[in-house]
Amino acid sequence: MTQRQHGAQLVFTTLGATLIALTALAQNADELVPMIQQSIEDIQLEVRVDPVAAEANLALQRDRLDAVRSEAPDHPMLSSLERRIDELDDEIVAARESQDESGMDEEQYVPISVPADVRMQLRDVEQLQTRGDREMLIGETDSAVAYLDEAETLITRIEDEYGDQIPPGYAALIIAKERLATLRDQLARQQEE
DSSP: OOHHHHHHHHHHHHHHHHHHHHHHHHSOHHHHHHHHHHHHHHHHHHHHHOHHHHHHHHHHHHHHHHHHHHHOTTOTTHHHHHHHHHHHHHHHHHHHHHHHHHTOOGGGOOOOOOOHHHHHHHHHHHHHHHHHHHHHHTTOHHHHHHHHHHHHHHHHHHHHHHGGGSOTTOHHHHHHHHHHHHHHHHHHHHHHO
């Protein structure tokens, strides 16, 4: 990267951090914790693809965590989030070292990104699958079928509307499909019993 590109990246990162910090100050701890959890999940995927961007995003989550710590030092999720962020930090360091050892240039990593609507709809799929799973656990198979059908319809709609914007091998979509298949198998076994 040229010096100019590094400067532009630094400016955007600084602006992003400032916006996140201001947003964090405007929100309470109970609103920030789910945001941090979701961002941590996204960073887990990003570490393998673009460790540099994952490192910047992790720094933003540390800022959010600091806001939670100052507002609610006894928050029940605080220690587990701190521990997970520290683990991610170690993973990022290992990924960067691996990248350096292999002699790969940072620019060879192409970040996988999808429209925000896709990520939001995949979260809806996850919620529907969780509801279906809960219904199975209490023996309400008809309700479980309805939730899983709705989740499958949403996955199909995501693929139809955004198929050309979703990169091949997008992990979140693959996981949603695999989880749906697993839940359907469990439901079929439960209905046979």
